[in-house]
Amino acid sequence: MADAAAKSAAAKSPAAKSPAASSADSAEREFLASYDPRAFPPIAVTVDVVALTIRDAELQVLLVQRAEPPYQHHWALPGGFVRQLPGPDGDATEEDLAEAAARELAEEAGSRLRTQHLEQLKTYGAPGRDPRMRVVSVAYLAFAPEMPEPQAGSDAADAQWVPVCALGLSESGQRPGTTRKLAFDHARILADGLERARAKLEYSPLATAFVTEPFTISELREVYETVWGEKLHPGNFHRKVLSVPGFVESTGDLTQTGGARGGPRAKLYRGGDAALLHPALLRPDREEEVR
Amino acid sequence: MADAAAKSAAAKSPAAKSPAASSADSAEREFLASYDPRAFPPIAVTVDVVALTIRDAELQVLLVQRAEPPYQHHWALPGGFVRQLPGPDGDATEEDLAEAAARELAEEAGSRLRTQHLEQLKTYGAPGRDPRMRVVSVAYLAFAPEMPEPQAGSDAADAQWVPVCALGLSESGQRPGTTRKLAFDHARILADGLERARAKLEYSPLATAFVTEPFTISELREVYETVWGEKLHPGNFHRKVLSVPGFVESTGDLTQTGGARGGPRAKLYRGGDAALLHPALLRPDREEEVR
DNA sequence: CGAATAGTGTCTGTAAGACACTATTCC
């Protein structure tokens, strides 16, 4: 519906609203819509990424430190403009949104970051969310297994994994004046990303994106416990995971050693072929169920 | 992260990648980012709306007929550009994305359309999805109760409720060359909207957005049956709905008459205060559960 | 009256959670 701009111009003059008039000047309006894109109100399109991982038994998010104002020195989600690169053949090769998100992640967190999953989260376009101009940001959500080292940004002032609990945001919405305050509306984007992640663990096999294969059922349980922030019953969790068809499949191997604090060696698994978990692993006691 | 455009320019010259260089010319880059928005690659931002209702016991979607090329005479989802209107005080009053979606709906379907629910669906930004220029479209999903008459568009060539089954798209993806082919990637957007709607009926009280209050349990069941395309067991459905706290609440009244083909008068209900259904009303036999 | 519908009762299979228990391994 890109020609709606022409229609919107027509709407401002009441006479143009009649069906008879709408085809008379259609050629001109089409010309405007087709060949003068800069006549449109400038709206910048960016992508921002909520990249989550589990480090030190904590849920952590990748943040970069802003070098420029506004929000200079504040921490923000990695992200940036969707590009229109000149392609190898001289044509304008354009980036898909997901590609742009993956690129920003690689640029700002280093290419060592291997993301197991990248999905679109939500789009944020409230006027004034960027003080300089109208910016519509398409947010993505990424999951990564535990990375061996903190990320040194290759294209950002600084990049770090930060425990989400250190950011002082409650389940939904930001608590004011606590620790680090994120730039723009990134606290809200992060909160939405966290809620999405928590919900997706219930009915999708995404927990496996947080661990490296092969993994044990206990490692998988730690993912759930960390993301949900609740202790789960080890025995029941174990039985439940194995009862979901396609969630995990056995490798036949065992861990080399038992647990650090004792216990037998555990069987090893890799992710199965299920795209949806059935039955789902529901979060315990959700009486809240917003009324 | 709107200043990423400056960064992206810097990234093209390798020297600028070093942290030392990044603060030297920061003032200039900030100037560019702040005051020359038209220097950015032009990306148009539109909103498109998947507006669903139930008419004649069928799930129908609101479509408008395109008056201009490309896709002239094809049907498309209502939508259009996000505007930057001059406000009453001379300031530029900008539209929020949801406001833009609601406005397009009113303009193209008439203000009589009262939407009970409007939520963001997904954003579509693949290069080439509009043949004229780069267009990123934020899609919204709307639910409306049965409207008394077909909508005559106030700002579109033609607007109509169209049964989704007449559009020849399967559960996901479009079947080629069947009946009416939608413009752009709107068939995919519609398919995504349908899947979202079907899923949301399971765990949210959104079915009530398709009926007018007060309603009977049977009317509510028809919503589920129509959206899911499956017959449900009347007795079990009845008991289940009433067992979910806050889903519906009784008005104490009865229908004036029994069913058209016989049966006793039914109790009337209105929507309750639940935001989430617990337990959820899951779709029957979903063995597919994509493997 | 016959057919269709509103609403309830009952039974079965499945799943969730609580609890208990054994076997294995670390320290």
Place this chain on the structure above:
DNA sequence: GGAATAGTGTCTTACAGACACTATTCG
């Protein structure tokens, strides 16, 4: 040996779905 963990068994409760049944209303 003591403590912690892997994995299994069992019991209770809750819920989904199948089926049966009554009562009410339309034609």
